[in-house]
Every structure is written in C-alpha cells, then in structure tokens.
Amino acid sequence: MTGTLLFLHLLSAAVLVAGLTGLSARVLGTPVDAGALKVFYVFWNGGAAGVLIFGIWLALNIDDYEIWDAWVLIAIALFLAAGGIVERALASYRDTTGPAPAAAANLHWVGVLMIVLLLADMIWKPWA
DSSP states (O other): OHHHHHHHHHHHHHHHHHHHHHHHHHHTTOOOOHHHHHHHHHHHHHHHHHHHHHHHHHHHHOTTOOTTSHHHHHHHHHHHHHHHHHHHHHHHHTTOOSSOOHHHHHHHHHHHHHHHHHHHHHHHOTTO
16 A cells, blocks of 8 residues: 555656646746646646645555654645745736746746755655
8 A cells, every 4th residue: 555655646746746847837938838738737736636645645654654753744834835836926927928927937936946845855854
C-alpha cells in the first residue's frame, strides 16, 4: 500500500509541476491557446489535490512519520501558501492575452519559489 501511495503522490507532484510549467510559460508571454491553458489549469488543480491527499495519507500510513512532524507541517504550510499565491496570480491574468501584468507575474514567481522550497522540504526532510 505504501508503494502505491508514494507512486500516486509523486505522480501528482509531476502533474502539478507540469501544470505550473505551462502556466509559467504563459506568465512569460508565450502564446498559449485556450485549450492548452485549460489543460494547465486542470494539471495544476488536479496535481495539487493529489499531492495533498496522497501526502497526508502517506504521513498517516508510514510508521516513521507523523502528521505533526515539523517537515510535514512545513510542507503543508508551503503548499497552502503557494496554492493561494499562484491562484491569486492566475486570477489576474486568466482572461487576458499577452504577458501577465507585472504584479501577477511577481506573485506567480513567489508561488513557484514556494513550490521549489516544498520540493526541497520533501527531499531533505529537515527535523525528521
């Protein structure tokens, strides 16, 4: 069961990063048609849901980890903050064409940085 949960957690993370990559291209001004943009949104939202669900399930399922371990709480905090920031940025340029407004682009890159920090937290597990 743990192997399956880990696979689904990592698959969800890959889908989330694929969506974030596509949205980042949009922020940089790459012309992205409406269909591809919808796929990026689905990847971002679906990957985020999978990462959270399977990550918490894993923390509860593995005997060596607890949901209140510092690195798990850091991951959840970074995840929620990044999600909120990226969603707020998306709302600013969702229905426009061309490059994203500067404020939305800056918010987007802060969200990307938080996702990178989240990945580092998952890999090195500080205070585990």
